[in-house]
Amino acid sequence: MPPRGRGVAPRRGQGASRGGSPGRGASRGSGVQTRPAISEHITTVGVKRPDFGTDGASIEIYANAFSTTIPQHVVHHYDVIYPVETVLPARVNMDLIKRLQADVAPQVFTPRAVYDGRKNLFALRELPFPDGSQEACLISTSIHRPLIVLIQFEVPAPNAASGRPPKMIRIRLNKVAEINPEILRRFIAGDQSHDSAVTTALTVLNVVVRMEPNLRYPSNLRSFFTPTGSLGLRGTGLELWRGYFQSVRPSIGKMLINIDISTATMYRPGPLLELCREFLGIGDPAALSPNNGLSDRERLRLQRFLLGIRVWTSPEDKAREKARTLKKLSSKGANQLDFEMREGGKMTVAQYFRQQNRVLRYPNVICIEVGNGAYIPLELCEVPPGQMMRKQIPANKTREITKFATQRPSDRLKSIQQGLQVLAYGQSEYVRGFGMSVDQNILKFNARVLRPPVLRYGPTSKSTTITPSDGKWNMTGKHFYKATEIVQWCILVFETEMRFPAQQVKATIDGLVQNCREVGIKMQETKFIRWANAQGAVTQQLNTSVSQCYNVTKKVPQLIVIILPEGGDDIYTAVKHFGDIAHGIPTQCMKSKACVAAGPQYFANVSLKINVKLGGINVVPNAERTAPLPILGDVDNPTIIFGADVIHPAPGSEGVPSFTALVASVDNEAAKYIAASSVQGSRQEIIADLKEMSKDLLVLYQRYRERVERRSPNDLKPKRIIFYRDGVSEGQFQQVLDKELASLKEACRELNIDAKITFVVVGKRHHIRFFPVNPKDADRSGNCPAGTVIDREITHPTEFDFYLQSHGGLLGTSKPAHYSVLHDENNFSSDAIQRVSFNLCHVYARSTRSVSIPAPVYYADIVCSRAKNHYSPEGSVVLSETGTRLGSERSTSLDLYKREYRKLHQNQRILMYFS
Structure with a gap:
């Protein structure tokens, strides 16, 4: 991608221009630099950082990172090659290289080289291979010839039985390159593009800091673990160990080591x-x-x-x-x-x-x-001891695992600081040998806290607006922005009358109706109550209930409420297939145990889901409050927000496909969403059917604007598209951007839509955490307040990214979302894209709290996870919760999965059935 231009003039809907009104090097009179120092010749995978954000109040925070120096000397890079027929585990490879350096050829490996457990070995000097004593095959040392055999060593296999001739494993070292760490200094200074040389140099630093702990402790090459404070998981044969994650990462003007607490599941010794x-x-x-x-x-x-x-x-x-x-x-x-x-x-x-x-x-x-x-x-x-279990964790142990891994922010911060002592970088011969020095002081800097959006409720509310506090708000005296009306509905109880008697059904109906009316839903009472057999045919019993209701009223019920027994996952799946796929009737499931103990808050939460499932809108951000960043609610520049995700099968699953989801806003305030989903090849990250899914949703967007919002024919098409993509690793950025952006543009061309596209990847699979320095700045959970945003200090040296902690803390230490802007035709400033992303975290229909990622991304994840509902319970393809295939024992092909994947019912295509 060519370098981005600078000094773009403000546009309507853009907000503050890149660089801000004070000009380069200034920030509202504060003297803080607002323009990153990036050389003009630098190229990036995504968008070059345009500016630094200035919106929000300042707050001092810690990040779980420590500054480190960069080696001064050239590093020699060798490929480590084992016999072609031998594929050894990383732990065995590490042991072999340890023996090679310590026992077989210590005179060659002084100072010690570092090894990643797979292919790469890095040495501080060109290895002085001896002649004759080993099977020397020295041909050339030129780094311009990448496949030159330098030397081969024979090393005794690990665990060789005593008294027998040891089995020998031959290791071949090929010199492939020399790495000058100077490129890393140029990279963090904004004078070097991110290329393969930078990637390799970063790999060197990561291998150096991980070498010693990976030799001493059980590890997965990125984290290592100790049995101190382990917890057994009863009934599983497993136990949980705590450990430390470490990763060297570049940031603006400095190199950092990210240290975090991690958890591993081990087989019980x-x-x-x-x-x-x-x-x-x-x-x-x-x-x-x-x-x-x-x-x-x-x-x-x-x-x-x-x-x-x-x-x-x-x-x-x-x-x-x-x-x-x-x-x-x-x-x-x-x-x-x-x-x-x-x-x-x-x-x-x-x-x-x-x-x-x-x-x-x-x-x-x-x-x-x-x-x-x-x-x-x-x-x-x-x-x-110390053997990691890399398969799917038992679903019934999720709560125990979460509790074990959860730590309050203050406790996690202490553990991280203690981890620095355990890692003891200063005592590692590898770290010292490569000339790296790690600062013992945790990184401290200023972040910003964005103001929350003002939220707007229905005109019949006592107060039509509310401003969230600590990432949450309540609906006291509020009616939904657009409340639905429920005249005809029925309730089906998959419990016996003895366990869930008539008086409990009445209490459940009364609680639900009362709370729905309190939030503006006009909900009538129902007399269509039926007890069902949890062991019987679910679909047949649902059909009977619908027929019973229709015979009396001559209308299909608007809603079916289902009371589920404990462990009723199969019933739930059958209900959702019946309602969402087969018949197009909204369904709302509630567990019997929850209904028995339910209070007003429980039914209030259920009403949030029911309203949007029947076409209502719960809340919208106040467009006036977002000025001067009028992206959501900007009538002159209609904007459609997409959220996309891919979910892959569980570890160990064979032949199970991946599922994709795309959701899109249809209303001007980006609060109401529709969805499309598909099935594709196993573990394929790029969304194969994105063009068709995009076209489908873009057509429905225009139809909604025409029929519901009553827009003129010339005002139906979007002028801006903001596409949020979940779950993409940095190594896949370029490929996903190229393929999916092309699919989206092709969809727009075929529909004659000329919209400017912004493509943003949202990630949660990282180990960055933030902690308030002053306890007075923390929320009630001890976390940084909702709206904390960081685009300096710990972000990419040249690319347009930021961290946003958009939700209030509950339990443990909150994880911010990481946003990477890969493509931006709208020329958004940092303040603009940070603001719209934060606002979108407040329109998640299922709660009255801001969530950790924009609502459309959250919805896409939910749609993916419900892919199993698209398969008929009576069909030949059934997916369990773990993603493994049940039913027929014959091999299931992708064609069969695609053939039996039923589309969403026509009635549900314009509803938020996934809420």
Whole structure:
């Protein structure tokens, strides 16, 4: 992308011009620089930063980052290549390089090189390879020839058995480049474009700071973990460990190390038999036998859980720390599982171990098969500590995990500062060797707190406007901006009359009707009540209820209220398919337990959802209050807001596709949204059907403006598009921007729409956290107040990005959203795009609180997660909560998923069914 122009004149709807009215280097008389010092020749992936924001009150904050110096010397980059047929885990690779440097060739690796566990090794000097003593293959040292073999080493394999000749693994080092860290100094100063050389230089620094902890602790290469303060998850065979995340990242004028608290799920160490028993909920270990009721289904479920775990199979293995990898579980017990002996004949596994003086207590129990094909009884295996479980976390343990990972801001800040002591950069031979020095003082700087938007409610409210405080507000005396009317509705109770009797149904109806009326919804009473069988056919019972209502009133009900039992997820999915996909009738589900304990607040929250599902609008930002940034509500420059997301299958899922969602505003205030969704190839990040989805929503946008807002034919098309994209990693920015922006523009061309497009990526997958320096500046949870925005100090050196903490804190430390502006034809100033993003966090229909990301992005995430509702419960494709396929055992192709993916019902296309 070519460099952006500077000094763009203010436009209507743009807000403050780039650079601000005081001019370059000034900020409303404060003397603070408002123009970033970026060289004209710099190119960027996204938009070059136009200015710094000035809107909002100043607040002093900490960020969980520490300044670090940049190495002074040239770094030599080597590719580490193992035999083609060998794919080794990162922990094994790390051990091999450790042995190579410490035992095999210490004279070559002085000072020590650093290694990323995969392919890259970085050394402070060109390695002085010896002649003759190793298998030297020195051909050339020229960095201009990238595939030059320098040397090969042979290293003993880890855990080589004593008394035998060790298995040798050959490691080949190829010199590929020399890296001058000077480019990083130029990059953070705004004098260097972000290219592959900068990326590699940043990788060097990250590998340097991670090298020592990755050698000493269990790690995932970005975080390392310790058992101190671990927590067992009862009934899972798992435990939670705390650790530290660290990442070197560039910012404006400085290099930083981002340090944060992280959590990992580990297999519980100890006897494997006990771990299996706990996972399956079995009291007697003998029940882990096909003879005692262990079904193939449970065995395979256990096998999926354990696949890849390492175990010690004897006291000798444990003493030598020689672990074997579990390949599969046997279908027979040790006393029935036989094998061919080398000297001829057969013997059962139980008999073999009896000969080895290891008599089994549970000979009927199944065995594990390890990597070399040997079978080992479960009771002889022990799980070493520190093994990460990388599969899907049990859904019923989410609350425990969240509680363990949650820390108040003050406690998290202390833990991060303590983590700096644990990391002990000053004591690391690798950090010292590369000449890096880490500041012990946490980063402190000034942020800004944006004023909240004034929110507007219906004209019949006692007070039509309200200003949020601490990211929240209440609806006392307020009616919805546009309240719906409900004349005909029915209620279906999937509980027995004994568990949910008639008086409880009446109390639920009374509470719901009363609270709906209090917020302006004209809701009539209903006499159409039916108890349903939770074990019966859900669709049939819904049809019966609708028919009952229709036979009396000759009208299809406007709303079906469903009372769900505990654990009624399958019923919920069937209800949503019936209402959203098959019949186009809005549905509202409530759990029976919640209804029994419900107060006015519960029913008030339900009314928020019901109103928008039936076409209402709950609240809008006051357009007058957003001046001089009139983007939302600007009648002269109609703006459509898009939110897009992709959701991928859970870890370990095979053959399950990814699902995409696109939502779009239709009203002038960007408070009412419609949605489209699709199915595509597994783990494909680019939205394949974006053009068709965009066209669909753009047509509905124009139809709404014509039929509801009564706009003239010449005023139906949008003039501005703000496209918020969720879930894109920095490495995918360019590809996603190129493909999806082209699809969006093509959709506009085919509809003859000439709109200026702004493309913004919103990210939450980062480890940046903010903490108020002065407790008086904190909200009640101890977090920075809602509206805290940062576009200096910790942001990208050259590109247009910012952090916005738009929500009030609840539990733990709030996470800000990171916004990256990748394309901007509207020439928005920093203040303008920060303001519109903050305002959009206040129109989320399901709550009276600002949320952490703009409402359209939130909605897109919800639409993606509800993709399973598009499949008929009676069809051949059914998705579980974990994304794994149930139903038919035959392989499911993408074509089948696409073919059976039912479109949204016509009646729901213009409603916020996803709320």
